[in-house]
Amino acid sequence: MEKPIIGITMGDAAGVGPEIIVKALKSREVYDICRPLVIGDMKMLEKAAAQTGSQAVINKVGHVEECSFIHEKIDCLDIDLLPDNLPFGKVSPEAGNAAFQFLKKAVELARAGLIQAICTAPLNKEALHKGGHQYPGHTEILAHLTNTSDYSMMLSSPKLKVIHLTTHQGLIEAIQSITPERTYKVIRLAHDTLTRAGFKRPRIAVCGINPHAGENGLFGNGEEDNQLVPGIEQAAAEGIEASGPHPADTLFYKAARGDVDLVVACYHDQGHIPIKVLGLEEGVNITVGLNGGVIRTSVDHGTAFDIAGQNKADERSMIAALRSAAELAPKQ
The missing domain is CATH 3.40.718.10 (Isopropylmalate Dehydrogenase)
Incomplete structure (x- = not known):
């Protein structure tokens, strides 16, 4: 070969x-x-x-x-x-x-x-x-x-892999552009990419948009339930091991220690900062x-x-x- x-x-x-x-x-x-x-x-x-x-x-x-x-x-x-x-x-x-x-x-x-x-x-x-x-x-x-039209940015380091729902947009615009369809498509892209790379059953975890993933409506205006959950549920129904939304402040720590194979970040800095802290x-x-x-x-x-x-x-x-x-x- x-x-x-x-x-x-x-x-x-x-x-x-x-x-x-x-x-x-x-x-x-x-x-x-x-x-x-x-x-x-x-x-x-x-x-x-x-x-x-x-x-x-x-x-x-x-x-x-x-x-x-x-x-x-x-x-x-x-x-x-x-x-x-x-x-x-x-x-x-x-x-x-x-x-x-x-x-x-x-x-x-x-x-x-x-x-x-x-x-x-x-x-x-x-x-x-x-x-x-x-x-x-x-x-x-x-x-x-x-x-x-359906693409995404994935960041990879020895301890952490992250894929993004949005990238080069202002924060308000990025959050507004997240939809259940986009959430599902990015999870599917991540799953297919990792499967081709040799992962038998990739574990994919989705970050919340708000602090503490909204904490049952305490923070935000229901963005997690309206924009993320339906896409996660659709992926899970197709047999993809997808979970969330999870609080971002603890999810990246858990991913870096190996609890999941890949994190879905909602916006640019949410995903880039953990990767770059681990080592440019x-x-x-x-x-x-x-x-x-x-x-x-x-x-x-x-x-x-x-x-x-x-x-x-x-x-x-x-x-x-x-x-x-x-x-x-x-x-x-």
Whole structure:
């Protein structure tokens, strides 16, 4: 069985993306589990290699078939859109547009079956918008490019897995957008994803929206009963081991100690904060439910402009994201 080809998109090249890619591809473990192909800008990879002291050769390719997939020889599909003097650490429309184009190319390759998964370095939302692409982030771009309406963001770390009912919305808007149908669909996406990953009967627990999950109407206006419970009950009726709503302040603790396999968070910060407290270095962002079977994982941190180009970035989240991509990729 051949190892999957993972397309690594550079993200915003003015951030830490080039650096963490070069550092991650120093690891023999990465080449033991997959065949990595960087989709980005060759010039920025070469700069990052020089800054980090990497001895790797950057191998420019025009097609997947030209890749070598040899350790210390980084294959790069060069989407040559950036100026030679692009500075690290600054918002740039050119870098924002290029980040979008890197991802677009990766999706094309994935849908054509030429790569088996996508692993993304971070992009910068301000640069993305200035570059002409009005999306909140990677997840929404991927949904648009794959024509997907039912998708969700999953975060994974060694101790905790979290999937979200809503992500990049203001808190009031997010709560208003939660419906029983959305609750059911996200539970189903989580169940199917974990089942494909080898969980025989995934245990899925749903957070409440309000403090103490509403505490029988004491807090809120019945959001748990009206927006969450019917979806949970529908999933349970289909044989999915789904429970809740549970008070979020204790559920994440119980999940981290192994009582459940995955937590359904109602809004962005409810799910992101526990994962990041447990460790940014090993957090992985996974987009679940994309049409065409496109698998996408990502580092769970931003572009870190404050340290970009300074050889200070930590590559462990990128290695973890590549590991997850290899695990989830369809086997040839």
